[in-house]
Amino acid sequence: STLPDVVIEYRDVRKQYGEFVALAGVNLEVRRGQVVCLIGPSGSGKSTLLRCTNGLETMSSGEVYFDGMPLSKDPRKNRLIRQRMGMVFQNFELFPHKTALGNIMMGPMTVLGLSEEKARTRAEALLAKVGLSEKASNYPANLSGGQQQRVAIARALAMEPEVMLFDEPTSALDPETIGEVLNVMKRLADDGMTMVVVTHEMTFARRVADHVVVFANGQIVEQGRPEQIFDAPQTTRTRDFLSHLG
Numbered sequence: 001s002t003l004p005d006v007v008i009e010y011r012d013v014r015k016q017y018g019e020f021v022a023l024a025g026v027n028l029e030v031r032r033g034q035v036v037c038l039i040g041p042s043g044s045g046k047s048t049l050l051r052c053t054n055g056l057e058t059m060s061s062g063e064v065y066f067d068g069m070p071l072s073k074d075p076r077k078n079r080l081i082r083q084r085m086g087m088v089f090q091n092f093e094l095f096p097h098k099t100a101l102g103n104i105m106m107g108p109m110t111v112l113g114l115s116e117e118k119a120r121t122r123a124e125a126l127l128a129k130v131g132l133s134e135k136a137s138n139y140p141a142n143l144s145g146g147q148q149q150r151v152a153i154a155r156a157l158a159m160e161p162e163v164m165l166f167d168e169p170t171s172a173l174d175p176e177t178i179g180e181v182l183n184v185m186k187r188l189a190d191d192g193m194t195m196v197v198v199t200h201e202m203t204f205a206r207r208v209a210d211h212v213v214v215f216a217n218g219q220i221v222e223q224g225r226p227e228q229i230f231d232a233p234q235t236t237r238t239r240d241f242l243s244h245l246g
């Protein structure tokens with residue numbers, strides 16, 4: 001492949017809401033095929049960084065490069081870059097009036113211009129991949145939270161993204177459905193997908209992440225291999241955060 005090894009690069013990314021500093025200068029690289037987990041207390045800027053990544057939010061200053069290309073400060077100009085990043089949110093946000101299959105077919109048909117037949121074939125394969133073939137004609141209201149989130153992942157994958165961004169994908173789920181979503185994400189990681197995952201699931205981060213990034217107060221306070229972060233944290237802030245979880 002001629003694509004660069006670094007898929008996303010953040011250079012001194014800052015974001016302010018009025019006087020409030022949500023991101024205070026973030027520098028980070030996400031390499032192709034890596035799973036990067038972002039952890040840290042609520043309000044530390046993790047979601048803001050994800051939203052700056054795909055242009056849902058505009059940075060106050062700094063640069064984000066995607067495949068070596070800088071994101072524009074004008075969000076409308078990032079449409080093509082955004083198409084290459086799949087995003088999965090805490091609350092699924094499926095279209096309620098469309099079936100599971102219909103939700104997955106929509107992007108390929110309306111954005112990529114695939115025929116209905118091609119979109120259906122792609123959607124069926126993805127439903128199988130997330131273990132929901134038998135739920136193809138269910139509406140979201142007739143799916144569990146975990147099933148809805150698996151449809152949301154399939155819907156993002158239907159756009160054939162280069163990177164998948166997850167913002168607390170299991171935080172809104174009943175405990176018994178969390179595992180099925182994490183398993184789908186683990187398989188995606190095993191397939192080589194580049195992933196940035198904001199999560200409070202430390203077992204997942206430990207087992208699946210290649211790189212763990214600890215946020216506090218809009219800054220990265222520590223980053224490294226999961227075994228380093230979890231077994232030998234170097235900063236008080238990381239130790240404080242991890243000890244308050246248990």
Ligand code: ADP
Nearest residue numbers: 017020022040041042043044045046047048049
């Ligand atoms: P995290 O995802 O780590 O919990 P966020 O990135 O959502 O944190 O938020 C970081 C900080 O920025 C929080 O204190 C939050 O209240 C603030 N913030 C986020 N979005 C806005 C906004 N649109 N306006 C004002 N403050 C915001």
Ligand code: MG
Nearest residue numbers: 046047048198
């Ligand atoms: Mg958040």
